[in-house]
Amino acid sequence: MAATDCTIFAENPPTRRSHTHTMEKEITIYDLAEKLNISPATVSRGLQDHPAISKKTKKRIQELAEQIGYRSNHFARNLRSKQTHTLGVIVPRLDSYFVSTVIAGMEDAAVGHGYKLIISQSSEQAAKEATSAKTLYDSRVDGLLVSLAVDTENLEHFYIYFQKKIPLVFFDRVLAHEQCLEVLIDNRKAAYEATRHLIDQGCRRLVHITAPPKRNVYADRLAGFKQALAEAGIPFFEDQLIIGNLRQNDGHKAAQNILSRTSRPDGIFVANDYCAAACLASLKKTGVRIPQDMAIVGFNNDPVCTVVEPNLSTINYPGYEMGHIAATNLIQALNGSMDFGTTNSILLRSELVVRESSKRN
């Protein structure tokens, strides 16, 4: 290319190739190679800090690259290397504080290792979850992080991932699978503690507001609830369960339900703070005193807890850590043996946070 002057593409026909933002040609490793009088291969190696390149040439390469604003073409790179350095994330919904914190943790972990995140929400629908899984698969994500929709009953739509051995990490909303890692808290224990706390405060007529206990988190919380009752010698009846979607509106509806009962409960354990806050608000409006008449405990430690009156007792859920750990483990699997070794499940610590909504002593 020595003698070639710079008019190579000068006579570019003025076609309106609508797709091209690049008016000026992009700089490639060939340009670098030419200017430095070395081969493109060496440039490629120099750029990725390959051990078999002399410090000196490496430096020359990297400096020139920096100077003339070279940027590597991910597509060419991925096309060869078959790695995208992108992690897919599927969450039931984005508009929840808990999910935001999880994603923040994932992002920090990801960028720290040179990975990007591509996020999609299932809106709590198994069908959309399947679509997302497919889309992310088609974008060739290196790995997947997922929290299942409430109505997802099996892992069929992730079969393509298992088949190609693309590592999958479930967090919070999980379904056991031998090839997957799951990161969660001990929901049963947390719910047990919440319920136990209510009982310790003197509550005897307890209800539990939750989502359909098909999903692990709700099943486990229900189990914890029942266990605490059992230990305290309180019988459990089905009508102690108020099942909905745990959205704000469900909290209001639950309050109506509770108020309509002849034997009103004196303790409420809600599997989600926002729903608990709404329920609390509705209850208060009709003159119920919290916690004297009814004590309430929520779940998640959402900021809403400290803004309602009285402040909401809850279970602190380490969202950021969960996201961080899930992503870190996924990336480790990617760099290592492509599986999670013998670890199938990581349990994070959660703890009861006592505030006014449940303090009766």
Add this chain to the structure above:
Amino acid sequence: MAATDCTIFAENPPTRRSHTHTMEKEITIYDLAEKLNISPATVSRGLQDHPAISKKTKKRIQELAEQIGYRSNHFARNLRSKQTHTLGVIVPRLDSYFVSTVIAGMEDAAVGHGYKLIISQSSEQAAKEATSAKTLYDSRVDGLLVSLAVDTENLEHFYIYFQKKIPLVFFDRVLAHEQCLEVLIDNRKAAYEATRHLIDQGCRRLVHITAPPKRNVYADRLAGFKQALAEAGIPFFEDQLIIGNLRQNDGHKAAQNILSRTSRPDGIFVANDYCAAACLASLKKTGVRIPQDMAIVGFNNDPVCTVVEPNLSTINYPGYEMGHIAATNLIQALNGSMDFGTTNSILLRSELVVRESSKRN
């Protein structure tokens, strides 16, 4: 899992070829071409529904592709076509209801047009915003959607985008630029209405809790606040401004500030609901009656408004629509002339929502 026992990958040679998940070869257009006895070029055209291909061959191609589970390789495709069908999104933070709704709107618009979203947060720091911009640029996003960090003072870090004529849409937190579209609400007018409402309720000693008015949204809201005061013949003094970060904690601090004053305000306009809710809670704790002693209006119409007591009056902010419109316009620019024509700014309607926190009549 019928006959197969679980040893599928048991004899996997223990090489750590970290990069390759694909044990079986991927299906390519060459495979399709071969099976159909046509050229790869025709397959390529058939797959993208090119007009110059007979209906019949198109059908054959698409059916076979579907049947044997062909998936196109985005990298090869992008490498040629220079289009990624990916939009970059930069937001100050993810953990806000408003932002979640905006993103939901964007996602719907994006997938509807065959685009993907890649989201990153600046954590309200101009420096991180610059990094994100660079990263997204390097991932070759086709366009960018951004809501600026509170301390971003210029658009230098987006220069690369302007230079390459990659379209940029600002939403909510904007900074004017002739090559960019901006999508926002009339913050001045909204703030004017909120303040006006407070005045109509009989408030005369008003304060405004907000963020540094360097960013358009806060500057405009402040302008609206002042305008309403001026119209009502109420003088404005600097100490009517309480400036912070509008986070929950700033609400509590603002409450302390307010309570410490000798001449207490009787009306508070807060530029963010969560902060308003926190402030309201703190105020109530010390016995201030809302709205009798102090009326409060927030901003955004966050769900928290209906969970605090009394419910918070606020400005309804059409987040979903904003996201949808911003993304749709960006995509149109991508498919069209690569600029936004004569439109530089789209204004969405917002309106006052009156609830108990401000009703004194």
Add this chain to the structure above:
DNA sequence: CTGTTAGCGCTTTCAG
């Protein structure tokens, strides 16, 4: 330590 040589899978002129 460096260069040569092939492609990765797809799109796109240019010719039929």
Add this chain to the structure above:
DNA sequence: CTGAAAGCGCTAACAG
């Protein structure tokens, strides 16, 4: 309407 051929920019054997 279809095919042949030429890359997009990069990486990875393989050979010095």
